[in-house]
Amino acid sequence: MAAVGVGGSTAAAGPGVVSAGTLEPGTTSAAHRRLKYISLAVLVVQNASLILSIRYARTLPGDRFFATTAVVMAEVLKGLTCLLLLFAQKRGNVKHLVLFLHEAVLVQYVDTLKLAVPSLIYTLQNNLQYVAISNLPAATFQVTYQLKILTTALFSVLMLNRSLSRLQWASLLLLFTGVAIVQAQQAGGGGPRPLDQNPGAGLAAVVASCLSSGFAGVYFEKILKGSSGSVWLRNLQLGLFGTALGLVGLWWAEGTAVARRGFFFGYTPAVWGVVLNQAFGGLLVAVVVKYADNILKGFATSLSIVLSTVASIRLFGFHLDPLFALGAGLVIGAVYLYSLPRGAVKAIASTSASASGPCIHQQPPGQPPPPQLSSHRGDLITEPFLPKLLTKVKGS
Numbered sequence: 001m002a003a004v005g006v007g008g009s010t011a012a013a014g015p016g017v018v019s020a021g022t023l024e025p026g027t028t029s030a031a032h033r034r035l036k037y038i039s040l041a042v043l044v045v046q047n048a049s050l051i052l053s054i055r056y057a058r059t060l061p062g063d064r065f066f067a068t069t070a071v072v073m074a075e076v077l078k079g080l081t082c083l084l085l086l087f088a089q090k091r092g093n094v095k096h097l098v099l100f101l102h103e104a105v106l107v108q109y110v111d112t113l114k115l116a117v118p119s120l121i122y123t124l125q126n127n128l129q130y131v132a133i134s135n136l137p138a139a140t141f142q143v144t145y146q147l148k149i150l151t152t153a154l155f156s157v158l159m160l161n162r163s164l165s166r167l168q169w170a171s172l173l174l175l176f177t178g179v180a181i182v183q184a185q186q187a188g189g190g191g192p193r194p195l196d197q198n199p200g201a202g203l204a205a206v207v208a209s210c211l212s213s214g215f216a217g218v219y220f221e222k223i224l225k226g227s228s229g230s231v232w233l234r235n236l237q238l239g240l241f242g243t244a245l246g247l248v249g250l251w252w253a254e255g256t257a258v259a260r261r262g263f264f265f266g267y268t269p270a271v272w273g274v275v276l277n278q279a280f281g282g283l284l285v286a287v288v289v290k291y292a293d294n295i296l297k298g299f300a301t302s303l304s305i306v307l308s309t310v311a312s313i314r315l316f317g318f319h320l321d322p323l324f325a326l327g328a329g330l331v332i333g334a335v336y337l338y339s340l341p342r343g344a345v346k347a348i349a350s351t352s353a354s355a356s357g358p359c360i361h362q363q364p365p366g367q368p369p370p371p372q373l374s375s376h377r378g379d380l381i382t383e384p385f386l387p388k389l390l391t392k393v394k395g396s
Contacts, residue, residue, distance in 0.1 A: 039300075040299065040300050043296075043300035043304075046277070046284065047304035049277060050274070050277045051138050051142055051145075052138050052308060052312070053270065053273055053274045054133045055138040056315065057270045057273075058133060063266040065271050066250070066257065066263075066266070067131070068127060069254075069263050070130070071126045071278075072243060072246040072250055074126070075239050075279075076239070077275065078238075078279045078282070080239075081283060082232040082283070086100070086101075086230075112237055115238055117219060118238070121212045121215065123241075125209050125216070126278070127253075128206070129205075129209055131202070131205040134197070135197045139328070140186050141206060142304065142308040144203070144206045145210065146331050147206070149172070149175060149335065150175055151214025152217055153214075153338075155217075160222060168337075168338050170337070174331075174337070175330070175335070177330055178328065178329070178330030178331035181324075182323075182328060185324045185327065235283065302335055306332070
């Protein structure tokens with residue numbers, strides 16, 4: 001669920017991505033609108049499908065695959081993909097690619113080592129997501145996982161000295177309230193529960209995942225400020241560390257079982273679908289998120305919650321009761337409010353004030369809106385979602 005785009009918005013502006021600003025006059029508006037709709041669709045599908053596919057693969061009857069091997073495979077595929085993209089950027093010149101990687105990875109080893117910390121946390125986060133989704137309904141996980149917006153905001157304030165508007169603080173309180181209601185519903189036993197599921201373990205895993213997601217994203221954004229490395233280079237470096245650290249985690253947690261049964265034990269087409277989604281979904285988001293503003297990201301998150309809930313009812317027999325609907329509604333509203341740019345809030349206030357008082361100064365047309373707080377880490381993307389791209393280049 002992470003690729004350097006999954007942490008900060010910088011990731012989305014990686015090399016090889018065509019900017020809407022390069023379009024011919026007259027076609028810019030329509031083309032950019034299409035790209036925004038495409039971005040919305042990709043963000044919604046990726047956010048919802050990864051969670052649903054993991055839940056589906058983990059609840060299928062039969063032999064259960066080792067989650068640690070899936071994490072390692074996703075990192076390997078992600079790293080290889082970034083390596084191929086860098087190779088293409090060097091026009092297929094192996095010598096230039098080797099010299100570039102030697103300089104960027106080995107000569108500038110200090111910058112490379114800086115990525116070890118977020119990579120370790122992202123690897124832990126990916127494993128925790130498997131634990132959480134294995135023990136919680138997909139819809140409940142999707143709602144609860146939005147706590148990463150809260151943790152990202154708090155770490156941004158503490159580590160980057162950012163400020164939040166009163167509306168954003170209120171939305172974070174609303175978010176926490178909504179998640180608490182959903183968890184209260186879960187604790188009360190909303191519907192039948194498989195015997196091998198432990199909601200307490202699932203909640204602990206999702207909270208730990210949100211904490212790690214928030215810290216890693218903000219830390220990643222902080223160390224990458226002023227860095228000239230491309231998004232694909234950063235994702236390759238994260239992939240190298242992620243693969244190594246994932247293998248260590250595999251050996252520590254399930255080494256004996258994997259050695260006895262095999263690395264690909266329990267792998268089915270559904271499991272491969274999860275691995276491919278984790279590996280390429282985050283990288284795809286890193287590209288399209290360039291065309292999505294904060295409001296669109298918030299809208300995509302809200303649609304993902306709705307889609308996950310509807311799909312859970314159809315696929316897993318999830319029981320939707322009024323308490324869950326209330327909590328999920330509060331979370332969806334909080335995500336939308338948090339993603340509103342400060343300029344938009346001021347414009348709304350100015351519009352209502354102008355109806356009953358003297359003319360209020362409006363933002364001149366054509367001028368950029370005032371700077372706004374990224375709702376995301378830089379998950380290395382700084383959006384409230386994902387998993388690990390420059391936001392995370394590494395989750396979802």
